Amino acid sequence: MNAGLKVFAPASVANVACGFDVLGFALDKPGDEIIVRFSDQHQGLRITEITGAKGKLPFEVEKNTAGYSAQRLLEHLGEEKRGIDMEIHKKMPFGSGLGSSAASAVAGVMAINELLKRPLEKRALLHFAVLGEQLADGAYHADNVAPSLIGGMVLIRNNAELDVHRLPVPKGLYATVIYPHVKILTRDARAALSDQVSLKKCIEQNGNLAGLVVGLYNSDLDLISRSLNDVIIEPQRAQLIPHFYDVKEAALNAGALGCSISGAGPSIFALSANSLIAENVGVAMERIMTNAKINNELFISPINQEGAIKC
Amino acid sequence: MNAGLKVFAPASVANVACGFDVLGFALDKPGDEIIVRFSDQHQGLRITEITGAKGKLPFEVEKNTAGYSAQRLLEHLGEEKRGIDMEIHKKMPFGSGLGSSAASAVAGVMAINELLKRPLEKRALLHFAVLGEQLADGAYHADNVAPSLIGGMVLIRNNAELDVHRLPVPKGLYATVIYPHVKILTRDARAALSDQVSLKKCIEQNGNLAGLVVGLYNSDLDLISRSLNDVIIEPQRAQLIPHFYDVKEAALNAGALGCSISGAGPSIFALSANSLIAENVGVAMERIMTNAKINNELFISPINQEGAIKC
Numbered sequence: 001m002n003a004g005l006k007v008f009a010p011a012s013v014a015n016v017a018c019g020f021d022v023l024g025f026a027l028d029k030p031g032d033e034i035i036v037r038f039s040d041q042h043q044g045l046r047i048t049e050i051t052g053a054k055g056k057l058p059f060e061v062e063k064n065t066a067g068y069s070a071q072r073l074l075e076h077l078g079e080e081k082r083g084i085d086m087e088i089h090k091k092m093p094f095g096s097g098l099g100s101s102a103a104s105a106v107a108g109v110m111a112i113n114e115l116l117k118r119p120l121e122k123r124a125l126l127h128f129a130v131l132g133e134q135l136a137d138g139a140y141h142a143d144n145v146a147p148s149l150i151g152g153m154v155l156i157r158n159n160a161e162l163d164v165h166r167l168p169v170p171k172g173l174y175a176t177v178i179y180p181h182v183k184i185l186t187r188d189a190r191a192a193l194s195d196q197v198s199l200k201k202c203i204e205q206n207g208n209l210a211g212l213v214v215g216l217y218n219s220d221l222d223l224i225s226r227s228l229n230d231v232i233i234e235p236q237r238a239q240l241i242p243h244f245y246d247v248k249e250a251a252l253n254a255g256a257l258g259c260s261i262s263g264a265g266p267s268i269f270a271l272s273a274n275s276l277i278a279e280n281v282g283v284a285m286e287r288i289m290t291n292a293k294i295n296n297e298l299f300i301s302p303i304n305q306e307g308a309i310k311c
Numbered sequence: 312m313n314a315g316l317k318v319f320a321p322a323s324v325a326n327v328a329c330g331f332d333v334l335g336f337a338l339d340k341p342g343d344e345i346i347v348r349f350s351d352q353h354q355g356l357r358i359t360e361i362t363g364a365k366g367k368l369p370f371e372v373e374k375n376t377a378g379y380s381a382q383r384l385l386e387h388l389g390e391e392k393r394g395i396d397m398e399i400h401k402k403m404p405f406g407s408g409l410g411s412s413a414a415s416a417v418a419g420v421m422a423i424n425e426l427l428k429r430p431l432e433k434r435a436l437l438h439f440a441v442l443g444e445q446l447a448d449g450a451y452h453a454d455n456v457a458p459s460l461i462g463g464m465v466l467i468r469n470n471a472e473l474d475v476h477r478l479p480v481p482k483g484l485y486a487t488v489i490y491p492h493v494k495i496l497t498r499d500a501r502a503a504l505s506d507q508v509s510l511k512k513c514i515e516q517n518g519n520l521a522g523l524v525v526g527l528y529n530s531d532l533d534l535i536s537r538s539l540n541d542v543i544i545e546p547q548r549a550q551l552i553p554h555f556y557d558v559k560e561a562a563l564n565a566g567a568l569g570c571s572i573s574g575a576g577p578s579i580f581a582l583s584a585n586s587l588i589a590e591n592v593g594v595a596m597e598r599i600m601t602n603a604k605i606n607n608e609l610f611i612s613p614i615n616q617e618g619a620i621k622c
Contacts, residue, residue: 022518157522157538158515165525165534195510202513202543204469206520207333211468213524214476223476227468232513 004037004087005115009107009308010151011092011299012099013177013269014143017230017260018208022156024099026147026304027175030092032100033311034066034107036115039083045071046083052090064088065101066108069132073109076128077119084115093297095186096179097263099144105132106148110308122150122307126162137186144263151307153216169303170219174278176256178247178285179267181295184240189264192236204231221257221273228258228271241266246288254284275300315348315398316426320418320619321462322403322610323410324488324580325454328541328571329519333467335410337458337615338486341403343411344622345377345418347426350394356382357394363401375399376412377419380443384420387439388430395426404608406497407490408574410455416443417459421619433461433618437473448497455574462618464527480614481530485589487567489558489596490578492606495551500575503547515542532568532584539569539582552577557599565595586611 010031014024039046047059047067061067066088074080086108094100109125109132129145139159146154146164157163197205208227215223238244241261247268251259255277256270268285272278282298289296321342325335350357358370358378372378377399385391397419405411420436420443440456450470457465457475468474508516522538525531549555552572558579562570566588567581579596583589593609600607 019517019521021514022521155518155521155525157518157525157534161537163518163522163534163537165522165529167525193510196507197510197513199504199506199508199543202508202516203332205513206330206517207466207468207474209517209521210330210333210466210524211474211476213521213528214466214468214478217524217528218476223468223474226472226474232510 002037004035005111006033006035006311007107007110007114007308008033008311009103009110009148010304011103012144012147013175014099014263015230015233015261017228017234017258018205018212020230020233021141021143021159023154023209024143024147025153025175026151026307027177027299028301028304029299032091032103032107033089034111035087035089036111037085038115039085042083043081044083045074046085047088048085049087050090056094057088057090065132065136066104068135069105069128070108070112072131073112073125073128077116079116084112086111093179095183097261097265097267098177098179099148099263101136102129102133102144102148105129105136106145106308108132110149114310125149126164130162147307149307151305153303155213167213167216169216170221172274173303174272174275175301175303176251176270176272176278176281176285177262177267177299178282178289179297179299180241180289182242182266184264184266186264188240189237192240193233194236197232201231225257228260230260234260237261237265241268242294243288243292244268247285250284250288251281254281256281275302313348315346316422317344317346317622318418318421318425318619319344319622320414320421320459321615322414323455323458324486325410325574326541326544326572328539328545328569329516329523331541331544332452332454332470334465334520335454335458336464336486337462337618338488338610339612339615341610343402343414343418344400345422346398346400347422348396349426350396353394354392355394356385357396358399359396360398361401367405368399368401376443376447377415379446380416380439381419381423383442384423384436384439388427390427395423397422404490406494408572408576408578409488409490410459410574412447413440413444413455413459416440416447417456417619419443421460425621436460437475441473458618460618462616464614466524478524478527480527481532483585484614485583485586486612486614487562487581487583487589487592487596488573488578488610489593489600490608490610491552491600493553493577495575495577497575499551500548503551504544505547508543512542536568539571541571545571548572548576552579553605554599554603555579558596561595561599562592565592567592586613
């Protein structure tokens with residue numbers, strides 16, 4: 001058996017406070033690894049090994065996020081009969097709000113595209129990865145997939161159109177993410193959201209998102225800080241995460257520019273002006289969770305500018 | 312009597328499709344002129360002449376938008392006892408959705424600041440001009456005032472905080488505005504708006520506004536065009552403007568990047584990639600209104616980059 005080709009797709013933080021469903025950024029770590037190799041033992045794609053998933057992920061290609069997205073890409077390329085073996089190494093937590101399924105979907109398409117010597121540009125893989133995400137989450141949403149694939153801070157103007165734009169990020173901007181080991185069911189996170197918003201809050205959120213974009217373009221950290229404020233989703237979901245407001249307060253007191261829920265939670269992210277502050281913010285966030293006897297993991301990372309890569 | 316000092320403050324287009332309450336841009340014309348001069352005949356500010364208002368504007372300083380904002384500025388500067396005469400020359404229509412009261416308020420504070428040899432920076436005048444706008448409209452809103460004062464395309468992240476940011480504008484971007492002579496009462500325009508929005512529409516609007524900002528920074532005309540789409544306010548107010556959708560369709564068919572209601576209407580604005588297209592768009596918009604026997608005025612202008620000026 002040959003060594004195979006290995007790719008890495010990073011975790012990501014979707015929503016980014018004021019950008020519900022339209023904004024996300026990638027982390028350097030954690031993330032998923034996928035190894036693929038050609039096989040002359042069989043036709044088609046086969047998942048041969050899954051690690052790090054505690055038996056929770058299916059080997060059946062059509063039911064596995066990475067397999068599904070990879071299979072759609074293979075069909076698109078007319079390569080669905082090629083014998084390919086895929087190993088999936090989950091190296092990040094499920095259900096953490098860090099885009100675990102998106103990372104798998106991205107790694108799946110990235111691995112196939114690399115194995116086949118890049119028939120498509122990276123951005124053209126987006127649709128196929130989003131199909132994998134849709135299998136996992138039920139929604140055709142790119143707010144985790146796009147940053148995991150192309151890296152950076154990404155605006156998805158419109159998910160259906162995959163109208164996706166990389167935004168500039170001020171030099172030094174660092175993320176701190178704490179993943180408290182509590183379980184939030186996706187259906188609870190969705191049920192927490194009213195399908196109506198007051199016009200006033202909608203305008204406020206609009207202003208904040210536009211302000212954040214301007215702040216990113218102008219490297220205006222004060223403006224970024226004022227804009228990292230979610231007046232719609234966070235107030236509805238915060239109660240699903242124990243000690244959310246304590247963690248947020250601790251992060252802001254430690255110097256974070258802003259702090260909110262990562263994706264649908266339970267992870268909480270903060271952005272800071274540099275890695276030193278991000279470390280201090282991490283200590284402060286961790287202290288709250290540890291004092292409350294909630295197991296947790298901490299990730300401190302710059303904004304990942306590469307996205308998915310061949311290792 | 313000395314010649315006095317003359318200032319001009321331009322009309323402006325607020326909302327700009329996807330930026331309800333948070334976005335506005337200034338036009339080169341029309342606008343208001345105000346002339347001020349010192350007088351040793353009396354103490355305090357006095358309005359001595361008003362033209363172009365058909366008797367509809369009060370001479371009483373505290374009830375006149377320009378007088379009120381000027382008076383607040385004079386008090387702030389401790390100059391309220393200076394004898395000052397003010398002439399107001401309305402050179403733009405009232406109730407047109409082109410920021411008429413904002414232009415007056417801006418011209419008022421600009422004139423005083425220039426007469427007193429600029430004790431304040433231009434941006435510091437914003438609060439006082441917004442007070443004048445508040446007298447006229449009841450709301451502390453900078454979406455017309457800020458562009459009229461500082462020029463350009465302006466994001467008001469937060470009106471209460473006057474967190475105001477000039478956005479870059481692609482070279483050549485041109486506005487076409489048609490003012491149909493129909494009356495929309497402010498209370499009707501407000502009553503047309505539901506105070507609730509679906510979360511889905513709010514997200515769509517968010518994405519469009521952020522997309523517009525990115526498009527402006529990147530001079531990406533296609534993205535600007537896709538983003539100039541108001542899914543919340545326009546559908547609720549369009550029926551107040553006869554033939555709105557016909558005019559919009561004609562503008563888009565003539566090559567406009569986007570077309571929507573200017574402020575609360577009845578004016579309709581379009582943005583185009585250059586002046587030639589803007590002229591064609593104007594012809595197309597005018598034809599609809601004229602065929603429908605609705606008197607109208609047409610204004611074609613680049614995005615005004617100077618805002619209020621001393622003439």
